Amino acid sequence: MAALSSVAGLDWLDGSTLIIFLCVFLLISAVWENRVAQNFPPGPWTLPLVGDVFRVSPSNFHLDLKEFAEKLGDIYSLRLFGERIVIVNSYKLVREALVENGEDYTDRPYMPLFERLFGSKGLVGSNGSPWRHQRRFALHTLRNFGLGKKSLELCIQQECHYLTEAFAVHQGKPFSAESLINNAVSNIVCCLVFGERFEYNDKQYQSILQGFGNSLRFGGSSWAQLCNLLPRLMDWLPGPHQKVFLVMKGIKGFIHVKIKEHSEKLDPSSPRDYIDAYLIEMADKGEKDSVFDLDSLCSCTLDLFVGGTETTATTLKWALSYMLYYPHIQERVQAEIDAVVGSSRQPSVSDRDKMPYTNAVIHEIQRLGDISPLGLVRRTSRDTVLNKFTIPKGTAVLTNLSSVLHDESMWETPHSFNPQHFLDQDGKFRKREAFLPFSAGKRVCLGEQLARMELFLFFTSLLQRFSFSPAPGEQPSLEFKLGATRYPKPYHLCAVPRFQLILEGSLCAQIYNIMPQLMDRLPGPHQKIFDLSKRIQDFILIKIKEHKETLDPSSPRDYIDSFLIEMGEKEDEESGFDFNNLVICVLDLFSAGTETTTTTLHWGLLYMINYPHIQERVQAEIDAVVGSSRQPSVSDRDNMPYTNAVIHEIQRFGDITPLNLFRVANKDTIIDKYTIPKGTTIAPTLNSVLYDKSMWETPHSFNPQHFLDQDGKFRKREAFLPFSAGKRVCPGEQLARMELFLFFTSLLQRFSFSPAPGEQPRPSSSWERLATQNLTISVL
């Protein structure tokens, strides 16, 4: 020390002087830091440098704040993150601040970590006029792209459908729903902002969501506090914060790519989403003095993405936790869903008013889930007074939303899960003033309306289709983990389907055919099918409308164009060329051309797995005739008798339309020695033909030799009638044969198929079994 001070010319600085200096410095800074304006809310004596950080634990922050309130009253101050923050508790005071004196609390303070991660030019971090412009523009644009409109509801309903399908894949076995929920919820904001959704198995997107969730959880850690206290130093030091910086950099990179893609394809006359609308606004306003620039666009996009994902997804995870914990409440919600929505259609927002109990449960989940216990910090935009205390302009203010949602003077049983909080004596829904999970006032959550819509639709769609129970051996728990939001502890659940959707061949279909008028009025799985069919028809109608608008009679592009040209200006119901018939014809082509070929191919792969030696022979023939350098073409078929025979045998043995479509005799006729009067329904069963003992050598075995002669050449067989025969033979036969040959050979040219480890393929000629065979295939 002596050597050091002499080098620096500070010979007089010895150890004890240094200690005295340090003490004086700390004393002065303690006095300095404890200096407050007159009549400022009270607070404990804070320590120099660290302030009151040591008095609160990141994992129990809002509970520590509650304890302070018990000692100091509902308004007090603490020195955190390098500045003195006023903490406001209870419904009465939060309301007085944010609602009654709303104009005084419109800003946000500077938080180094927040600025580093999200920037200060977005919706959450900006202040003053730029904030006002960004917020107004965001609200206006989100409204234009569907907020409060049917189009957004449809988009959420569609996502609910994907989500329930993804749950159904687990077939009632335990799984963690966390990443599925995150993905589904984020897709809604992605549709509004990016104009696209991401598949649940999109690895790149999954890793973005995961990194992003971890970064938000980091916000509640001690490291985050250090980053706010010593931002410059922490920038250089290693630690978990560096990973978070990296993740956020990646997410911003992703957003930049999306913005670039948008600007390349921008059509100023028809914005597709928020980014397009923003780019157009940027161009309109010009660069000078505008708050609309690329940096702000990136920050706003990030804010919408952040605000719109974790919050709603976490609430939904709480919702399922509460349903596991309170099965009787789950049952009551399901009873209400069954009574109001039934099982034949998806829930829609207009059902909400008829579902007071479910609505009350969702509100109670938000109240007790309390996912944003401290809201977001505000800053006073001018001197103000709260509960007789003076708060100068520029002071950071934290409104403790948790204290509002648990306010003992506002809620009958503030610490229990009790949907009755939101029901009156007649069981009707009642609003509560102290329900402020979205905060209040000028900076109230921008996504409140969207979040409420999502919560209702996701929650009811999930409970409509599944009964939820905890995974065996797992105890349902309401414990939480605190990060920037209050997360439920990770859990597994079982989602057991409440009804089956297989209608064809089902008892329900048979009953429908016997009593159609009655069944039209009764609930049941058939209603869901009608709803589905209606939605497909609506989709077709949209396509037809698009075709009509862009029709060029001199160059038809497809079937719809040709039909429209044939139809001409006037519809002709008699000839069958009218609008309704066009819809039905497209529907027929669509349904007949999809399931049939897909199911045959599915059988094909299953047989290849089960008969590997046949698979190898097909591949040898493909290698010999096509090779590996080009794709197979239909002209190869004649040179590939073995493959051709295998495909025929797949169709024979797969027997995918065993009963055929029914016919009606259009005049009196005779079959065998029997008289069939005109009008009789006939079922010419194809199953009996494809397995006819008198026509096939080994009808009940998979045997490609059926279609080969002694020289190994392909031979046609009369009893090969998978497409039926006669005047109403399948009109798609040629197309289907072509598709089957090309798909089958292309797949086997590139891959070898084997069963997934531990799974035994069970090929069966029985038609019903196909629906239950959900085989995983390993592609080598």
Ligand code: HEM
């Ligand atoms: C259950 C779901 C949600 C909850 C509980 C929630 C809660 C909150 C809270 C407490 C705030 C702070 C308000 C304040 O400063 O007083 C906030 C702000 C915000 N939220 Fe939400 N939010 C949710 C969903 C959403 C969604 C879906 C979006 C996206 C569209 C969104 C976007 C935002 C934005 C941009 C802000 C900043 C507003 C501003 O500073 O002007 N939030 N939210």
